[in-house]
Amino acid sequence: MTVKWEKHFNEKTKKRLILSTIGEMMLLASQQNALSLTAGEPYDLLYPSEALKRAFEKALNGNLVSHFSYSNERTGMYSLRKWIKEWMAQEGLLPSWVTEDHIFITSGSQEGLSFLTELFLTEGQTILVESPTYPEALLTFTKEGAQFLEVPLEEDGPNIEAFRNLLAREKISFFYTIVNYQNPTGYSTCTSKKKAILELAKEHDFLIIEDDPYHHLYYDAPPEKSYLALAGDDDRVIYLGSFSKIVAPGLRTGWIIAPEEVMGQLLKLRVLSTLCLQTLHQEALFNFLTETDMPSYLNSLRHTYKQHRDAMVEGLDAYVKPLGLTFQIPKGGFFIWGRIPQIKDMHHFAKYCIVEEKVAFIPGDIFFADPSKGRDTIRFSFAKTPPELAIEGCKRLGSALKKYLNGQK
Amino acid sequence: MTVKWEKHFNEKTKKRLILSTIGEMMLLASQQNALSLTAGEPYDLLYPSEALKRAFEKALNGNLVSHFSYSNERTGMYSLRKWIKEWMAQEGLLPSWVTEDHIFITSGSQEGLSFLTELFLTEGQTILVESPTYPEALLTFTKEGAQFLEVPLEEDGPNIEAFRNLLAREKISFFYTIVNYQNPTGYSTCTSKKKAILELAKEHDFLIIEDDPYHHLYYDAPPEKSYLALAGDDDRVIYLGSFSKIVAPGLRTGWIIAPEEVMGQLLKLRVLSTLCLQTLHQEALFNFLTETDMPSYLNSLRHTYKQHRDAMVEGLDAYVKPLGLTFQIPKGGFFIWGRIPQIKDMHHFAKYCIVEEKVAFIPGDIFFADPSKGRDTIRFSFAKTPPELAIEGCKRLGSALKKYLNGQK
Numbered sequence: 001m002t003v004k005w006e007k008h009f010n011e012k013t014k015k016r017l018i019l020s021t022i023g024e025m026m027l028l029a030s031q032q033n034a035l036s037l038t039a040g041e042p043y044d045l046l047y048p049s050e051a052l053k054r055a056f057e058k059a060l061n062g063n064l065v066s067h068f069s070y071s072n073e074r075t076g077m078y079s080l081r082k083w084i085k086e087w088m089a090q091e092g093l094l095p096s097w098v099t100e101d102h103i104f105i106t107s108g109s110q111e112g113l114s115f116l117t118e119l120f121l122t123e124g125q126t127i128l129v130e131s132p133t134y135p136e137a138l139l140t141f142t143k144e145g146a147q148f149l150e151v152p153l154e155e156d157g158p159n160i161e162a163f164r165n166l167l168a169r170e171k172i173s174f175f176y177t178i179v180n181y182q183n184p185t186g187y188s189t190c191t192s193k194k195k196a197i198l199e200l201a202k203e204h205d206f207l208i209i210e211d212d213p214y215h216h217l218y219y220d221a222p223p224e225k226s227y228l229a230l231a232g233d234d235d236r237v238i239y240l241g242s243f244s245k246i247v248a249p250g251l252r253t254g255w256i257i258a259p260e261e262v263m264g265q266l267l268k269l270r271v272l273s274t275l276c277l278q279t280l281h282q283e284a285l286f287n288f289l290t291e292t293d294m295p296s297y298l299n300s301l302r303h304t305y306k307q308h309r310d311a312m313v314e315g316l317d318a319y320v321k322p323l324g325l326t327f328q329i330p331k332g333g334f335f336i337w338g339r340i341p342q343i344k345d346m347h348h349f350a351k352y353c354i355v356e357e358k359v360a361f362i363p364g365d366i367f368f369a370d371p372s373k374g375r376d377t378i379r380f381s382f383a384k385t386p387p388e389l390a391i392e393g394c395k396r397l398g399s400a401l402k403k404y405l406n407g408q409k
Numbered sequence: 410m411t412v413k414w415e416k417h418f419n420e421k422t423k424k425r426l427i428l429s430t431i432g433e434m435m436l437l438a439s440q441q442n443a444l445s446l447t448a449g450e451p452y453d454l455l456y457p458s459e460a461l462k463r464a465f466e467k468a469l470n471g472n473l474v475s476h477f478s479y480s481n482e483r484t485g486m487y488s489l490r491k492w493i494k495e496w497m498a499q500e501g502l503l504p505s506w507v508t509e510d511h512i513f514i515t516s517g518s519q520e521g522l523s524f525l526t527e528l529f530l531t532e533g534q535t536i537l538v539e540s541p542t543y544p545e546a547l548l549t550f551t552k553e554g555a556q557f558l559e560v561p562l563e564e565d566g567p568n569i570e571a572f573r574n575l576l577a578r579e580k581i582s583f584f585y586t587i588v589n590y591q592n593p594t595g596y597s598t599c600t601s602k603k604k605a606i607l608e609l610a611k612e613h614d615f616l617i618i619e620d621d622p623y624h625h626l627y628y629d630a631p632p633e634k635s636y637l638a639l640a641g642d643d644d645r646v647i648y649l650g651s652f653s654k655i656v657a658p659g660l661r662t663g664w665i666i667a668p669e670e671v672m673g674q675l676l677k678l679r680v681l682s683t684l685c686l687q688t689l690h691q692e693a694l695f696n697f698l699t700e701t702d703m704p705s706y707l708n709s710l711r712h713t714y715k716q717h718r719d720a721m722v723e724g725l726d727a728y729v730k731p732l733g734l735t736f737q738i739p740k741g742g743f744f745i746w747g748r749i750p751q752i753k754d755m756h757h758f759a760k761y762c763i764v765e766e767k768v769a770f771i772p773g774d775i776f777f778a779d780p781s782k783g784r785d786t787i788r789f790s791f792a793k794t795p796p797e798l799a800i801e802g803c804k805r806l807g808s809a810l811k812k813y814l815n816g817q818k
Contacts, residue, residue: 002643005670010531049473064458068657107683122419234411248477261414268426274516
């Protein structure tokens with residue numbers, strides 16, 4: 001081996017290409033055979049496996065040559081884009097200008113984020129993110145050289161006063177927001193805050209990237225109107241949707257909604273990144289969507305996840321809250337976000353929990369652009385944890401916390 | 410619509426993100442219902458559709474939950490990587506250091522090119538490419554800000570004297586080469602030139618990206634040793650393989666072979682670009698590969714493509730060569746590369762042919778980094794054109810050329 005790779009990688013690779021900590025924590029949890037409250041993934045038993053299998057079989061009985069060729073539908077399969085358009089229109093999420101030609105199918109929302117970053121971000125440019133927010137988004141922005149402003153997120157959305165002050169300080173390219181049942185907080189942005197932020201966006205001419213993968217996973221009332229719909233003819237909102245949380249992440253299918261000018265650029269990126277997408281899974285997904293009673297299917301998902309949430313809340317209330325944990329009950333999504341003020345280094349405690357008590361969660365600091373923040377915060381995922389395991393996990397966490405705090409004294 | 414998008418796209422998007430001309434020409438050909446000699450795509454009737462269908466059905470009878478979840482095998486499915494490793498080792502293409510852990514599955518070679526560009530290229534940096542070469546590679550490098558040096562490609566590989574002179578002039582980051590039955594020329598690089606270039610690579614410390622999608626499509630003798638194998642312990646060769654031309658492009662499956670240091674960076678790019686790949690098609694492909702007699706399957710592909718090539722050579726000899734076309738008979742791959750010295754603007758002639766005589770090909774200048782080169786060159790693809798259509802296409806081209814040259818007088 002003769003190559004000195006450090007001399008060949010570019011600066012981006014050497015300095016800004018960073019491995020996801022969530023992946024590392026999940027790996028450690030699985031190696032240690034710990035009860036994992038880490039994963040932002042759907043519950044395996046909820047995958048509509050048999051229906052998807054039939055949907056694939058139907059696609060395999062269709063035009064095979066078209067599935068095995070390069071796809072001409074570079075922005076994604078027409079029938080699937082049309083279905084998405086009609087579904088979202090029915091739910092009142094779309095302004096009138098959106099047609100199926102404004103929908104671009106992606107290999108999950110992560111590809112959408114990566115493409116939008118490529119189009120809009122310039123090295124050294126500032127963007128505004130929620131504090132805390134989704135780490136793989138932060139890492140994607142970081143790779144392309146973003147500088148971050150963080151707006152504190154409250155239970156009903158970003159703090160508007162802080163938002164305004166940040167804008168007064170610096171010009172931003174876009175605001176990235178997970179609008180409903182946010183990862184990691186579980187918080188949603190209310191309509192009045194969305195309207196205020198849209199006003200700011202017009203005034204300061206920045207874009208809004210509205211990431212909405214948890215939209216249908218509400219356990220009380222459905223979400224409020226999207227930024228996209230509220231903006232109407234002001235086409236500065238780019239929306240990211242995903243089937244990963246409500247059908248199956250293994251299908252790697254999400255979508256971007258954007259105006260024509262952006263679609264033209266996305267098409268070029270598609271060609272230069274993968275030429276085209278596969279179509280078999282798109283047709284299978286379309287078959288599944290059209291042959292499923294979606295409202296009742298989504299209802300049953302919500303029913304189960306609500307039970308998972310309730311059990312974890314019960315467990316945390318019983319075993320961890322008395323030791324100092326504070327948290328809000330999320331109204332949807334996969335996550336409970338909390339704070340244990342006595343813990344000064346949640347990473348250290350997280351590893352202790354995995355090794356000593358075989359229970360795993362995600363330390364909260366990784367959700368902040370500024371890594372010195374949130375050292376006492378913690379994210380639990382209840383998605384993959386049925387009630388009895390949620391209770392057991394909280395029991396183990398309580399026991400670990402007791403020992404750990406005693407050890408600190 | 411209120412957003413002025415030009416103000417929001419970054420410079421890369423505005424200046425360096427370029428639409429593929431091949432795509433445009435293919436679209437125009439199909440709109441005009443022209444006989445198309447444009448596509449670098451396999452012949453539809455050669456897709457092993459029924460075998461692939463069975464391979465998918467078998468995968469669907471396996472562990473569905475694993476296919477519908479996020480994949481933990483971020484570098485690609487282990488069994489597929491292992492199969493590729495053993496297959497390539499058997500064919501003598503691998504140096505001894507390559508294990509399945511040095512194989513990274515991609516969504517086609519285009520994703521491989523895109524990832525390698527992301528890792529190694531810095532805006533403004535110079536790379537060396539064959540002249541002519543694959544335009545989507547040029548566009549991918551251009552997007553990231555590459556400057557190009559072009560080394561003239563001869564029937565047995567790059568001109569070594571020119572290569573040496575270019576290196577004396579400028580430091581390069583890597584040399585991109587399509588080693589066998591190159592797109593667009595059909596030329597292959599011989600062992601002695603590979604050895605000479607490997608020596609230069611050591612001396613000037615640049616990397617070699619060896620793109621080899623046409624490897625198994627030889628119509629005379631099999632290809633010579635790979636750069637990768639010839640380099641041995643000198644790990645500066647990164648190899649790109651693909652199933653697109655020999656199984657089906659719709660599966661979007663290729664692979665990168667690279668040393669451990671590069672694999673670590675590719676893993677991070679995978680997470681930030683799509684989190685993971687789908688696994689269903691990887692398992693289906695694995696099923697197909699293990700249940701097919703690959704040598705005899707590949708033999709039958711070669712048999713058919715050889716007939717396609719021979720018919721097109723016959724047609725060109727009969728109808729176009731007498732009017733001024735010069736070309737070499739390719740020993741493999743999909744393409745015949747030629748020159749019609751009387752044509753000063755092949756783009757203009759190409760459009761004339763589509764509209765007037767309903768026959769389409771790709772004008773050759775788009776295969777050059779310097780767009781002023783190759784204005785009289787032309788690429789034909791014989792892959793998708795069975796003998797009778799090849800003859801008909803050449804007849805139409807001859808007729809168009811006669812009229813066009815008469816019109817020019």
